Amino acid sequence: MTAESAIRVQGIEKSFKKLAVLRGVDFDVAPGSIFALLGSNGAGKTTLVRILSTLLKADAGTATVCGFDVATQPGEVRESISLTGQFAAVDEVLTGRENLMLVARLRHLKNPGAIADGLLARFSLAEAGNRRAATYSGGMRRRLDIAMSLIGTPPIIFLDEPTSGLDPQARIEVWQTIRQLAGQGTTVLLTTQYLDEAEQLADRIAILHKGTIIQNGTLAELKKLLPAAQVEYVEKQPSLEDVFLALVGDTGESDDTDSAATAPVGKDLR
Ligand SMILES: Nc1ncnc2c1ncn2[C@@H]1O[C@H](COP(=O)(O)OP(=O)(O)OP(=O)(O)O)[C@@H](O)[C@H]1O
Numbered sequence: 001m002t003a004e005s006a007i008r009v010q011g012i013e014k015s016f017k018k019l020a021v022l023r024g025v026d027f028d029v030a031p032g033s034i035f036a037l038l039g040s041n042g043a044g045k046t047t048l049v050r051i052l053s054t055l056l057k058a059d060a061g062t063a064t065v066c067g068f069d070v071a072t073q074p075g076e077v078r079e080s081i082s083l084t085g086q087f088a089a090v091d092e093v094l095t096g097r098e099n100l101m102l103v104a105r106l107r108h109l110k111n112p113g114a115i116a117d118g119l120l121a122r123f124s125l126a127e128a129g130n131r132r133a134a135t136y137s138g139g140m141r142r143r144l145d146i147a148m149s150l151i152g153t154p155p156i157i158f159l160d161e162p163t164s165g166l167d168p169q170a171r172i173e174v175w176q177t178i179r180q181l182a183g184q185g186t187t188v189l190l191t192t193q194y195l196d197e198a199e200q201l202a203d204r205i206a207i208l209h210k211g212t213i214i215q216n217g218t219l220a221e222l223k224k225l226l227p228a229a230q231v232e233y234v235e236k237q238p239s240l241e242d243v244f245l246a247l248v249g250d251t252g253e254s255d256d257t258d259s260a261a262t263a264p265v266g267k268d269l270r
C-alpha cells in the first residue's frame, strides 16, 4: 500500500431508477485511521459501502481501495478488504468455531482450527465456541461476525452499522475491538447512526446527506461549526448530535423540499 489514502472516493454517483442516492461523493481515508460515515436512514451509506466492496457498480466517479480501482481491479480490492454487513452473516447451523474455520478455509489459510481458537479467545467466545451460532445472543453474533471478517488480516475493513441492536455493554466491547484493529494499522470505515459511536471512535467523521458529503472533519472541527451556546454564565459545548441535527435537519428521513429546518452548513453557521 502506498503512503497515500487507503480509500479514495471521487465523484461517486449512483441511482436506482429515478432515485438519485449518491450524487457525487468525495472523501479520502488515511491508512490506519477510523473513518465514520454518518447519515439518516436511506442516506446511501450501505450503497456506498457496497460500491467500495465491489458488490455494486457506481454510475459515475472513481474509487480506489488500497490503491486498487473498484471498477477495474475488483479482485485486488476484494483481497485487500473485509466487509461486515449491516445484518450479521454468520451461519446459524454451524458452531462459532466452525464458522471461523469455514472462512479460514475459504481464504486458503493453514491451521484453520488454530486460527478459529485464537479468535474465539480474543472475542470472549471461547466457552461458546462449540455451540451453534443460532443459540448466540445478538452481541455474540456480532462479535463472531467481526471475528470472521478479521481472518486473513485484511488491511481495510468495512463495518456497516457494527453495533446496531447491541446493548451498551456489547457496544463497548465492539468499540474496543475496532480501536484495537486501528491500533494495529488496519484502516476502518464504519457507518453508523449512533452519533456517540462516531464521537468515541472516529478520527474523521463525514456526514452523507441528500447524496453528497456535506461535512467532513475531525470531531473538534465539526464541533466548531456551531458556536458554543451561552446560557447565562454556563457555557455549553455543542455535542456532535447538535452539529448533526443542525446540518441534516431533525426530521429524520430526508425529504423533497429543502426545508427551513435544515440549517445552512459550513462557515454560514457561525
Ligand atoms: N437495490 C436497490 N434497488 C432500489 N433501491 C435501492 C436499492 N438499494 C438501496 N436502494 C435505495 O437507496 C436508498 C439508500 O439506501 P441505503 O441502504 O444505501 O441507505 P442507508 O444509508 O444504508 O440506510 P440505513 O441507515 O437505513 O441502513 C434508499 O432509499 C433505498 O431504498
Ligand SMILES: [Mg+2]
Pocket (backbone or CB within 6 Å): 045, 046, 047, 086, 160
Ligand atoms: Mg444501511
